[in-house]
Each structure stands twice: as C-alpha cells, then as structure tokens.
Amino acid sequence: MGTTISTEKGKPLGTPNSPRKRSSFLYSKKAAPYIFVSPFILSFLFLFLYPFISAINMSFQRVLPGQVEYIGLRNYERVLNPTFYTALQNTTVYVILTVILLTVLPLIFALFLNNRLMKMTNFFRAAIFIPALTSVIVAGTIFRMIFGDSDMAIANQFLSFFGFSPIEWRYGAASGMFLMVVLASWRWMGVNILYFLAGLQNVNHDLYEAADIDGANVWQKFKHVTFPAIKPIVIFLTTITTINGFRMFEESFVFWETSSPGNIGLTVVGYIYQEGIQRNDMGFGAAVGIVLLLVIFVVSVIQLYLTGAFKKGDS
C-alpha cells in the first residue's frame, strides 16, 4: 500500500523510485565493469575452463559407453607412438612454413599496398581479403579440383605447359604439405596484410623525412624506421600463426578427410579426432590434447622470449 502511494506521489516529479535505483546501479562505476566483462567471464568459465578441466580429468580415464574408469598414466604412456610422431612432425613442418610465409609475404604486400605510387590499392585490399571470408570447406573443394590427380586438372595442365610431368598431388608427402600450406596461405594472407597495414599507418612520417635528410636509402629506412614500428605486429602474427598452425585441422580435412595415404596429412588435432571420436578412445584423445597444449605453451614461450616480448614489458 505504502509504495503505491509514494509512487503516485512521486509521479508528478517524473522520477519514480525504482527506475532511478536501477539506472543508478547501471551507471555505478563499481558494477559496470563487472557487467561488461561478465559475458567474457561466463564464456571463459563454461566454454574454456570447464572443458579444460574435464579434458585433464578424462586424460586419466578409459571412457567406454556405460563404463568410465581411472587408469592412471596409461593414456600418456601410449601417446609417444610412431603415429603421434608423424602427426607432430607434419604439424611442425606446417607451422614453420606457414609462419615464414604468412609473415614475410603479407609484410611485402602490405608495403606495396601502403605505397602512394601503387595504383588501385583499394581493389587489391578487398581482393586479398576475400579469401578470409570464404569457408575453408568450399575453398578446399575448389583446391582439390585445381590440384586433382588427372592430367586435366588445372595445376597439372600448368605443369605440363612448362614441360613437367603431372603430379599426383594428394599422394606425396611433399606435395601434400604443399597443398595444405598453399591453402592456409591463401586464406590468411589478407588478414595478415590488414594487420601490417594497420601497423604501417602508425609509422611517424616525420621519421621518414628525417631519414631522407640524413640520406638514408630504402633499405635503411625500412630497417630503422618501418620495422621497429611494426615489430609488435610481427611478434603477434608469428605467435598466433604458430598457435593456429598447431591446432590446424580443416586444411588437412578438406584434402583427405580423416585418413590420408601414409598419414601424409595427419595433424595432431586430426589425430585427436581420429583417436578420440572415430576410434572411440576419448581418454587417449584427451591425453594427446593435453600433450599438444604443453607443446604449444612451450613453443610460444620460447618464441616470445626470443622475440623479446617479455623484455619490453619489463622495461
């Protein structure tokens, strides 16, 4: 009763009690940050932390329909087998190649696109970015046709035009790796160029002028002005390309689905899928996943250490 009266009384003032409370809560400097970060915290808890903990738990289990038992470290004992080494080797080669290609080439392209003498830069920027929007499955299907086994496939016609004999792309270890790297490079090139372009925009033009006055040549300008400015981007790109490379799955899947001849396209994540889901060995798959996590962690730390990312923070 009392509240009704007070609301009626308050009405003429135009500021009823409860809405004011609500808005003051929303505008409160204490609560707002928590509200804004809560979607992230929640998704982190449910989509990352919970699966992560249960994966660790599962890696010590043997999981069968209707039966789950703890088997200690036995899953981990089985991880270091020849197939895992093949998968790890494939993945490592893939990571090294993609890291090199996906930092060097985009940097060169970005330098061109950022140059005032370059014509139609907007068109090229858009054209290079489009692959990133295409689904890898669709792109992979087209790549599969381009690199088909028959002499009529585009890639083989191209080879025979230059007098080389056609290649069975999907059946050789080197050509198989080539296919995966080409697909990944095609896909991510545009995104990485964007990062570099963004970085290049931040380079202070006065520095170039100063360099010009000092008589620096193009290479010296790149080395002493441009590169220091975009170094953080290089570090960022090598790190995420490494991590993405280690968790690569689709590039291999579109060419061979889940089993490639002689395991030439087997990646660590492909191996987890094969063991955990296809062969119904979840515990073992989880163990491989945890090992992969450690590998990525160690590699990333070494990489960041070598590129001096830690030092910067300290100074």
Add this chain to the structure above:
Amino acid sequence: MRKMVLAALSSVFLLSACGGNNANDASGDLEEQTVVGDDIEGATELTFWNFQELHTQFFEDAVIRWNEENPDRPIQLIAETYPYDQMHNNLLLALQSGSGAPDIADIEISQFANYLQGEVQLEALNDVVEPELDDLITSRFDIYAKDGNYYGIDYHVGATVMFYNEEIMNEAGVDIDSIETWDDYVEAGEQVVANTDAVMTTVESDDHFTFWCLISQRGSDYFDENGDVILDNETNVDTLQFIYDLVYEHEIAEIAPGGYHHAEEYYGFMNDGGAASLMMPMWYMGRFLDYMEDLDGKMQIRPLPMWEEGGNRSAGMGGTGTVVTNQTENSELAKDFLAFAKLSEEGNVKLWEILGFDPPRHDVWDSPAMAEDNRFYQYFHDDIFEILHDIRDEINNLNITEQTTNAQQEINSNVMHSVLRDQSRTSQEALEDAADAIRSRMIE
C-alpha cells in the same frame, strides 16, 4: 559514400553467411528429414538416423506397410540423414552421454566395433532374430553380435562378385565363363592388355575392398575367432603380394584413379571403359546405375575366380547394421517394426526392389517376386540370383572385433599406400607393422 559502405558491408555479410552455411553442410548438419505416418492419429513417434538417404526410402515404404497391417500399433517415423562421420560421431556421443540418441539407427560395419565396447548401449535383438535364423545368412548376423547377443540387422549379404565389361572382354577375345581360377584371370588380363586400350582391373590403394575380399575368400581375416590379430599371416602376405603383382609384375592392373572404387575420378575412368573388370560386393551395382551410365547393358556379373579348385568363389563384404538404442521408450515396438522391415520375407524382397541389395534372407532369393523386371536386371542381366544361389555357401564369416576399426585404419592409410603406391615397403613388412600397431593397442 555511406551507400557504398552499406553495400560493401551487406555483401560482406552475404559472403560470410554463404561461407557459414556451406561449412555447416560439409561439417555435417542434418541433410534431409523425412516424416512418414504423420497423418495417423495416435501413432507412436520413432526417430531413425542414417547416413544414406536411400535407406530412408526403404524405411518409408516399410512404415506405410506396417501401418496398414498393424492399425492398432501405428508408427510415425522421423528419418534423418546426416553425413557419414557426423552421424556416427553424434550417435556415439549420445550413447556415451546417455541422452539424445534416436530410437533406431544405422551403423556401418567398420564403425560397429566402437559400439560393442564396454557395456553395449544397444538393445539385444535376439527375440526377433533367433526365430528366423534358419532362413538367414547367419554370418551376416554374427558380425553384429557380442556375447551371444545380436545387436544389428544388415541390409544385405554383400557377396563379392566380379563385374566384367563384356564389350572389352570380347574385344580381347576372352570368354568370361572360361575364367575359373585366378591364374586364368591373370592370363585373360594379359590378353586384355595386349589387345585393347583397357587394363584388366583396378586395385584400391586407400581402401580395403581389394584386400579384405581376397583374404576372406581364402578363409583368412584380420582377426581369428578369438579376436587375436592374424593380419600378418602367410595367406594375407601372399594375397597382398598377389595384388602387388597384378600391378607391377603382370602389369594387368592399375591403382584405382582417386585411390579407391568410390572416388569420383574412378567412376569417370570406369565409365570410359578404363578397366575390363572389377571385383566388388553386389551392393556396388547401384554405383554402376548411378554413376556409370555408359556401361548400361555391357556389364556382366560372375562369381570370383577361385584360388584353387573347389575353393570359395565369394566373400561377404561391407554392411550396415540397423540397431535399436537403449534410449528408446518403445523398445518392443521398435524391435518388432525393425524385424517387419528387414527380417520378413516381404521386407527382404523390398531390400532388392528398392535398394538393389542381395537380401540376407536366402529363402526369398528364388521367389517369383525377386524375378520381376527392375532397373538392376535391365542394366546387368537377369541371372543375378542364380549366381548368388551358386555361391551362397562359399561365403566365409568375418571376425569383427573391437579392434576392427583400428585394423581398417591401418590398412587404408598405411598398408595399401606404402605397398602399392609408394612401393616403400614389402607386403610382409607393411602387414607386420600394421599387425604390431594393432596388437600394441590391445595390451591394456
């Protein structure tokens, strides 16, 4: 300017939307859903998952017949087709986690072992299978059994046969009925290669249908009756060497374009008269009809050549077991309906009429209904079931164990590739490595 930005943005969204949809298609969302019997009031709802849309057609017909004959227990069937991997993964996870599984599902033979591990989450079908066992090819039921319980009902026997392209064989001057042993076959192959542009046959480098058929024909397998690995036994090594010799020694065979007999490239190659013959199970007939129409009227089916006089002339290969999961609320109804669809005489006739499969119930093979003209007889010839009758008792059991999926994986991705395509290992080495890899998984 603003308009241009809007146009650019919307095209970006369109592009990414397309991408998303396509990715979903390929990664495996529902491809097709068919509801049958939704016009009947009070019908019990059953869901059915499969990975082959043709199987839906078969069950569609079965539901209509069931509802006519059992007005007191009508069924409404919701049949859902998913891509192969997706369906098996979904089903496995649903059974593993205890919720979300359909009432009825198809499980392909090479995946079946996964479902027999631990406490089987499928309903035993003994009460419907056992009364009919005398009229069934029992080996087709043993492959889906564990500890005396039958868990799956197959669509077909999968008798392996030789498909001959008679046009090419005639051109080479070979009478296909004169080929009785594999030696005759090799001899005929040499004639084919000498007199025509075609090779005698193709072998799979990325799948197991060339290898498994042949070792099964010779009474061998990946595992023995006790489930021990015999993949590297003498017969298997010898058989793999024979396949190798067909390609590199006698030079009458080629590695199948695309690596296996279900590849797009292979259909094109065969359709153009690339090979004079092909060894595959009977159910491969449908692939001829669907993908190799230029061969219409040219193909003849014959039993396999024998390894020695009086030896087997076939092997039962492939298969898909239909199961009832333990998450169904209507287990009796589901089982009765499944038996009606796939174990009854009429159901078995339908397996032939609708799907072109050699039905597991052999007493219907010579029934008049089976002789009626259909598209398979028109494409091939009309003595298909006489041949089946001839070879009925020459089909060995397969020993399916919990490790079958692993064995298959080893064969597909390592053994055939390294021996046939890469030529990096001998038959003996490749099979020993594969056998060791499987054994190492069985220790725990």
